[in-house]
Amino acid sequence: MSNPSDGQGQVIVRGISWSFLSRMTTQLFQVFIAVITARLLSPEEFGLVGMILIFSGFAQVLADMGISASLVHRQNLTNSDISTGFWLQIMVGGAISLLFWSLAPAIARFYALPELEPLTKIISLTFMFLALGQTQAALGQREYRFDQIGIASVIATIASGIGCVSMAYFGWGVYSLAWQPVISAATFTVAIWVISPWRPSFAFEKSALGFMFRYGGYLSGHTILNYWLRNGDNLVIGKALGAVDLGLYGRAYTLMYLPLNMIGLIVGQVMFPVLSRLQDDIDSFRETYTYALRAIAFILFPLMGAVFVLSEQIIVLMFGEAWVGAAPVLRILSLVGLMQSIVFPVGWIFTALGKTKEQFQLSIFLAVVFVVAMAIGVNYGILGVATAYAAWAAISAVANLKIAMGxxxxxxxxxxxxxxxxxxxxxxxxxxxxxxxxxxxxxLPTLELTMIVLSFGLAAYVVLCLLTRNKILFDLLKYRRAAATKG
Incomplete structure (x- = not known):
């Protein structure tokens, strides 16, 4: 396969550079906050909020309804179309906030934990704040203005992290975790409004609504199913095994997902609008996609390998001995991360080519397999759930690649x-x-052992890639030399 064209390559590299900078900053700060709060709060307190976040994450998916993606995907977009999307997101976001607030007693009864009701009501404020800024964020992605999105994300992460740690330090306990997503959503929205030049008009076009519902409907269906496929394990653990096990499992899953979130979402944020422009040129689409897929594998495969090898050391160093029960879960989930690193880019094909209906149909099949896997795995505790999740991830990888590559x-x-x-x-x-x-x-002590093994692994990987003349590594070196020469 050849490389993407120079023009597309420059767009991709520039977009990834901005996204990487902002994502790296936010992820490192989030890790720093997680390390501090893990020492101020207990696994049970993390588990309590984790129970609510399962449902709030689902509500957030509902609040978007694929509207943002439809704004990025549509080729000919007018200001009336954009304003229509904006007002639609406001209405949906407000409705979801009210619904989530009203369901707080039901969520508390579901887990038989009355203390969840006030926490749920606090978190319900998140969706209205998010709705106010989603349109500006979608336009930034469509127009490759990743610097604007990145700056807003960094500001939101820092503000919410400082707020969470401050509240935890002054004795707010579990409430500090509940307020964190609210502060993040509100701060991001304020920042993106200040940075973005676009402002809504009082327009509401029926034709725009039709396109958004056609494109976003199936995409929302897939996103909803996919959400539960990624979070159903947490629901099962929270309901069947309790808050402590969910706290341990949640920390392990967060660490596993960190490289995917940092690398995968960065590249995906750039690749979706780029591939959408190439939807009528399959050859260029394929070349651009496969090159990005190989680059992701080049980075994420060894990162997931490091998580697998050093799972216990990572847990102890970051969160302390009280969290060591999460280490065997993290080792299993690192295999999930390796498989998901080649599955999540498949979503670019479905969405960029408008195959959201087919993506939704595949999600239905995978949902059935997931339910069966979880029903078996929960009988063996959190390790059983993690193993079942890994088995499902393998099936999902084969099914997604088989269909999408066609x-x-x-x-x-x-x-x-x-x-x-x-x-x-x-x-x-x-x-x-x-x-x-x-x-x-x-x-050796844990820290020294970790540093030596990481250093050895990095050196060995680079040497192997040089010996095998790994194309991605040599292309990165070529781009670096070209940039240095130009500079």
Missing amino acids: YIELSLRKTLLLLLPSLAESGIVILLSEMLRQYLLSK
Whole structure:
């Protein structure tokens, strides 16, 4: 496969650079906040808020309804279309906030924990704040103004993190965690309004509504199902196993998802509008997509390998000995992360080519498999749930790749062959790093062991990629030399 065209490549690199900078800043700050709050609050308190966040995340999916994606996807977009999307999001966001507030007693009864009701009412404020800024964020993505989105995200992360830690320090307990997403949503909206030049007009076009519902309807259906496929394990644990187990599992899942969130969402934020422009040129679409997929595998495969090898050390260093029960869960979930690193880019194909109906139909099948997996896994505790989730992730990976690759005229076999170099190189490094960890386990303190194993793994991976002449690494070196020469 050839590289994307120079023009598209520059757009992608520039967009990823801004997104990476903002995402790296927000993720590092979030990790810092998580480390502090894990020492100020208990696993049970994290579990209590985690029970609510399962439902609030679902409500957030409902509040968007695929409107933002439809604004990015549509080729000919007028200001009336944009304003229509804005007012529609306001109405839906307000309705979801009111509904979530009213359902607070029901959520508390579902878990048989009365203390969840006031926490749920606090978190319900999030959706109205988010709705006010979603249109500006979608326009920023459509027009490749990732600097605006990034600045707003960094401001929101810092403000909500400082607020959460301050409240926890002064004894607000679990309420500090409940207020964090509210502060984040409100701050992001204020920042994006200050930064973005677009302002709504009093327009509401029926034709725009029709397109948004046609495109966003199936996309919303898929997103809703996909949400529960990613969070149903938390619901099962919270209901069947309790707040402590959910707190441990939630910390492990958050750490596993950190590389995916940091790398995957960065690239996806850029690739969706780029691929949407190429929807009528399948050859260019395929070349651009496969190159991005290989780049993601080159970065995420070894990162997930590091999480697998050092799961216990990472948990202890970040959260303390009280959280060590999350370590075996994290090791299993790192395998989920490896599989999801090649599955989430598949969504770009479905959405950029307008195949949201087919994506929704696939989600229905995967939802049935997920329910069966969770029903079996919950009988064996949180490790059983994690193992069942990993088995489901493997099935999901094969099904998604098989169907989506057909739309860009690429077989499943050829797709896997494109990923084979990074998989083989990462596998060798994981094996060598695990052998080194076992050898040093009783000889060094946790921090020193972690630093030595990480340094060895990075060096070994780079050497292997140089020896095998990994194309992605050599392209990165070429881009770096070109940038240095131009500078």
